[in-house]
Amino acid sequence: MAVTIKDIAREAGLGTSTVSAYLNGVAVRAKNKAAIEAAIKKLGYIRNDFARGLKTHKSKTVGIIIPELSNTFGTTIIGSVEEVLSKSGYGILVCDYKATGKTQAQTVDFLLSKMVDALVVIMPDSADGSFLDAAVNGGIPVVVIDRLINRSDVVQIVINNREVSYAATAQMLEAGHKSIGIITGNPEIYTAAQRLGGYRDALVKSGCFNEKYIYDGGLSVEGGYLAMKQLLASHPEITGLFVTNYEMTVGAIVALNECGKKIGKDLSFVGFDNLDLSRVVTPRLATVNQPMESMGRAAGEILLKAIAEGTMQAQTISLSASFDEGESITKM
Amino acid sequence: MAVTIKDIAREAGLGTSTVSAYLNGVAVRAKNKAAIEAAIKKLGYIRNDFARGLKTHKSKTVGIIIPELSNTFGTTIIGSVEEVLSKSGYGILVCDYKATGKTQAQTVDFLLSKMVDALVVIMPDSADGSFLDAAVNGGIPVVVIDRLINRSDVVQIVINNREVSYAATAQMLEAGHKSIGIITGNPEIYTAAQRLGGYRDALVKSGCFNEKYIYDGGLSVEGGYLAMKQLLASHPEITGLFVTNYEMTVGAIVALNECGKKIGKDLSFVGFDNLDLSRVVTPRLATVNQPMESMGRAAGEILLKAIAEGTMQAQTISLSASFDEGESITKM
DNA sequence: CTGAAAGCGCTAACAA
DNA sequence: TTGTTAGCGCTTTCAG
Numbered sequence: 177m178a179v180t181i182k183d184i185a186r187e188a189g190l191g192t193s194t195v196s197a198y199l200n201g202v203a204v205r206a207k208n209k210a211a212i213e214a215a216i217k218k219l220g221y222i223r224n225d226f227a228r229g230l231k232t233h234k235s236k237t238v239g240i241i242i243p244e245l246s247n248t249f250g251t252t253i254i255g256s257v258e259e260v261l262s263k264s265g266y267g268i269l270v271c272d273y274k275a276t277g278k279t280q281a282q283t284v285d286f287l288l289s290k291m292v293d294a295l296v297v298i299m300p301d302s303a304d305g306s307f308l309d310a311a312v313n314g315g316i317p318v319v320v321i322d323r324l325i326n327r328s329d330v331v332q333i334v335i336n337n338r339e340v341s342y343a344a345t346a347q348m349l350e351a352g353h354k355s356i357g358i359i360t361g362n363p364e365i366y367t368a369a370q371r372l373g374g375y376r377d378a379l380v381k382s383g384c385f386n387e388k389y390i391y392d393g394g395l396s397v398e399g400g401y402l403a404m405k406q407l408l409a410s411h412p413e414i415t416g417l418f419v420t421n422y423e424m425t426v427g428a429i430v431a432l433n434e435c436g437k438k439i440g441k442d443l444s445f446v447g448f449d450n451l452d453l454s455r456v457v458t459p460r461l462a463t464v465n466q467p468m469e470s471m472g473r474a475a476g477e478i479l480l481k482a483i484a485e486g487t488m489q490a491q492t493i494s495l496s497a498s499f500d501e502g503e504s505i506t507k508m
Numbered sequence: 509m510a511v512t513i514k515d516i517a518r519e520a521g522l523g524t525s526t527v528s529a530y531l532n533g534v535a536v537r538a539k540n541k542a543a544i545e546a547a548i549k550k551l552g553y554i555r556n557d558f559a560r561g562l563k564t565h566k567s568k569t570v571g572i573i574i575p576e577l578s579n580t581f582g583t584t585i586i587g588s589v590e591e592v593l594s595k596s597g598y599g600i601l602v603c604d605y606k607a608t609g610k611t612q613a614q615t616v617d618f619l620l621s622k623m624v625d626a627l628v629v630i631m632p633d634s635a636d637g638s639f640l641d642a643a644v645n646g647g648i649p650v651v652v653i654d655r656l657i658n659r660s661d662v663v664q665i666v667i668n669n670r671e672v673s674y675a676a677t678a679q680m681l682e683a684g685h686k687s688i689g690i691i692t693g694n695p696e697i698y699t700a701a702q703r704l705g706g707y708r709d710a711l712v713k714s715g716c717f718n719e720k721y722i723y724d725g726g727l728s729v730e731g732g733y734l735a736m737k738q739l740l741a742s743h744p745e746i747t748g749l750f751v752t753n754y755e756m757t758v759g760a761i762v763a764l765n766e767c768g769k770k771i772g773k774d775l776s777f778v779g780f781d782n783l784d785l786s787r788v789v790t791p792r793l794a795t796v797n798q799p800m801e802s803m804g805r806a807a808g809e810i811l812l813k814a815i816a817e818g819t820m821q822a823q824t825i826s827l828s829a830s831f832d833e834g835e836s837i838t839k840m
Numbered sequence: 841c842t843g844a845a846a847g848c849g850c851t852a853a854c855a856a
Numbered sequence: 857t858t859g860t861t862a863g864c865g866c867t868t869t870c871a872g
Contacts, residue, residue: 178565178646180849191859196851205857222642223621226567227849229558230864233510237601237622245587248580248784255577255604262608267622269569270602272587276594289555290569290599310554314510397784426784433790452580452729452758452785458765512865523843528867537841559865562848 179219187215199223229291237267238294238479239287243301244274248422248451250298253321253472257296260476266293281307288314294479300325303366317482319475323366324492331478332492333471337367340464340497341374344418344446347462347501349382352508353416353444357389359403359428360420368395371420389414393424400427408435415444415508420464422449429457445504454502462502467495511551519547531555561623569599570626570811571619575633576606580754580783582630585653585804589628592808598625613639620646626811632657635698649814651807655698656824663810664824665803669699672796672829673706676778677750679794679833681714684840685748685776689721691735691760692752700727703752721746725756732759740767747776747840752796754781761789777836786834794834799827 181199185192188211198204198212215221229235238261242250258268269290273283280301287295288310295311295318305325311318318330325332348356358375361368372390379385389411391403400423407414408431419425425447432439439445439459446462447454454461474493482488513531517524520543530536530544547553561567570593574582590600601622605615612633619627620642627643627650637657643650650662657664680688690707693700704722711717721743723735732755739746740763751757757779764771771777771791778794779786786793806825814820 178849181851182849185859192850193852193860194858197858200851203857208858220642220645222617222646224562224623224849225621226558226561226623227864228851230556230562230849230866231851233864235558245583245590251577251583254602255607258577258602258604259607262603262610267601267603267618269599270586270590271594271599272590275587275591278594285554286599289557291556291558310552313552314554397787426788429788433788452783453788455729456758456761456765456785457788460765510865513867514865517843524866525844525868526842529842532867535841540842556865559848560867562850562865563867565848 178224179221180224181221183219184212184215184221187219188212233291234483235291235293236265237269237290237292238296239284239290239292240268240270240296240298241280241283241287242270242272242298245270245272247299249322249449249466249468252451252468253298253475256469256472257476260473261480264480266480279307281310284308284311287311288316292316293483294318296321296475296479299323302364305330317479317488319478321471321475329490331475331488331490333474333495334366334492335466335471335495335497337370337497338374338377340499341371341418341420342378343374343499344462344464345375345378347499348416348418348444348446348505349378349384351416351444351505354384355386355389355411355414356384356416356418357391357407357411357414358418358420359391359393359400359407359424361395361424362392365395368420375418393419393427395421395423397423397427397430400424401431402427404428404431405435408432408437416446416505417443418446420448422447422451422453425449425461425463426453429453440504440506444506447504450500454500457504459503462504463500464497465500466497470495510556511553512556513553515551516544516547516553519551520544565623566815567623567625568597569601569622569624570628571601571603571616571622571624572628572630573603573605573612573615573619574630575604577602577604579631581654581781581798581800584783584800585630585807588801588804589808592805593812596812598812611639613642616640616643619643620648624648625815626650628653628807628811631655634696637662649811649820651810653803653807661822663807663820663822665806665827666698666824667798667803667827667829669702669829670706670709672831673703673750673752674710675706675831676794676796677707677710679831680748680750680776680778680837681710681716683748683776683837686716686840687718687721687743687746688716688748688750689723689739689743689746690750690752691723691725691732691739691756693727693756694724697727700752707750725751725759727753727755729755729759729762732756733763734759736760736763737767740764740769748778748837749775750778752780754779754783754785757781757793757795758785761785772836772838776838779836782832789836791835794836795832796829797832798829802827
């Protein structure tokens with residue numbers, strides 16, 4: 177069928193192991209090297225990684241699991257993971273499971289049968305980490321990003337959600353706002369709970385906390401939009417708002433525009449993640465910004481090291497998000 | 509090492525071929541089926557796709573080549589390709605080559621050695637399609653998306669760039685604008701040339717064409733930003749603007765905001781791709797919208813069919829982009 | 841319907 | 857250094 181190492185060996189008048197050695201960077205006599213290179217070019221040889229992987233039990237690919245590819249935070253992370261890995265010759269096998277109705281566990285099995293050397297899980301479904309059993313039992317290093325799960329045998333990378341949310345909320349309090357709302361996600365989700373926690377801490381401390389000002393935006397553009405509309409209708413006294421992810425921030429702003437509310441003027445606003453959006457809105461949005469590139473790069477480097485050393489130090493890494501004041505918080 | 513089909517066979521007291529048959533959906537005696545399933549569960553068997561692929565010459569993965577993962581158009585396409593493919597049990601191997609300094613040809617080789625069953629190329633570098641030689645010679649079906657290349661043996665999916673750009677420009681002409689600028693990319697790039705062409709056609713036809721009103725925004729946010737600033741400085745007489753991709757649209761709007769120019773009021777504006785952005789800008793942006801989901805889905809379906817049939821009908825498919833009037837074009 | 845056995849293309853001893 | 861050879865785990869004839 178395809179041209180194999182055997183064909184090259186015959187063409188070059190050598191044994192297969194010599195060709196294999198050359199292919200793997202082992203020293204080969206100069207004239208043989210030339211002969212092999214000529215044969216490879218002539219026959220158009222391309223290595224079969226399946227045969228190699230079958231032998232070596234290494235695939236030089238890492239699996240990436242993400243709920244959906246439409247999430248900008250997620251794709252940004254994937255990009256920086258890939259950048260690090262590809263420099264070492266690794267490829268990434270990306271699986272989104274939401275749109276396909278698969279579970280995380282099924283996705284892990286799928287990736288495992290593709291012999292991935294490591295796994296990156298972005299935004300795991302829940303704190304229950306049992307879906308990673310097969311991977312961990314198989315000795316595959318795993319890095320989880322964005323949300324903590326109950327496992328002490330993987331590396332987890334998160335941000336200081338609570339602190340930065342506290343800081344964002346405090347900023348509005350300092351500007352004199354007393355009625356501050358939040359649009360967040362289901363509190364069973366780690367990040368949503370943490371971000372709500374920081375918001376709550378700040379408000380409770382200053383005696384301004386009001387349970388009624390908490391809205392669930394389902395982490396989606398649509399949910400953020402709806403939550404914003406509801407908030408405007410039921411609590412017009414609110415003068416400050418904290419929205420805790422990018423998609424909901426987009427939705428909330430659409431709703432504000434539709435209702436003719438001016439950001440900064442009618443409502444002080446803190447959004448999440450300074451992606452395309454906040455660069456475009458007037459006035460410039462105050463935002464909490466996650467260090468996505470660092471998160472992805474860290475994941476890639478940790479995995480590369482783990483693969484090379486055959487072992488990985490389980491740990492939880494908390495990176496710091498930054499707060500950009502923008503111009504959307506007005507003094508009362 | 510790992511648990512193999514042999515272990516299952518022994519555990520179930522059967523031959524390996526029986527287990528293999530079961531695994532591949534071939535009928536097996538009920539009691540044997542039960543025994544196999546029990547053994548699989550007990551031993552935690554996961555199929556080794558390398559061994560299978562080595563035998564079958566199929567990997568059930570398709571390679572995706574894209575310049576960079578930070579491009580929203582690209583990741584949206586990837587998402588819908590993946591959605592279609594994963595429903596048939598295929599995985600995607602994603603390679604971005606810009607950030608890693610690789611060439612497209614190297615990326616093709618990399619993917620080929622990973623035994624991908626098909627290839628999707630999003631936004632190829634140039635019209636020179638020779639980088640696909642190895643893939644096509646290897647009999648692998650290829651779909652190219654967004655930009656045409658010089659090859660008659662692959663499927664190419666593009667949009668009606670010229671027509672829709674003509675329509676967008678005509679819309680501003682009809683509103684009474686005479687001085688209409690464009691921010692576009694290097695005309696050596698297929699889409700940039702086509703979009704500029706549509707713009708030019710419309711303006712030439714109405715006698716309003718001015719070479720000086722053409723700005724190169726390098727297809728990037730930064731480039732769009734800079735081009736917008738230059739345009740405002742050198743040609744304040746311009747009252748209408750067409751920006752020909754998403755990133756440059758973002759950049760241009762940032763620049764307008766910074767300069768205190770009101771969209772619609774000070775400058776009529778047509779952007780590209782109604783992603784998060786245009787939903788958020790006030791007034792609602794007029795945009796040319798590419799059918800990204802359809803493009804990705806078409807690519808996935810064509811490839812699935814090509815793999816199943818072992819042959820693919822080369823063709824160029826032109827899908828229609830739509831034009832959304834928005835509220836950013838004002839009558840003069 | 842089931843079992844034995846021959847490879848798929850490659851790597852890694854081992855011997856030369 | 858280089859050639860020979862034995863598998864890696866699976867599918868797939870071919871008998872039974």
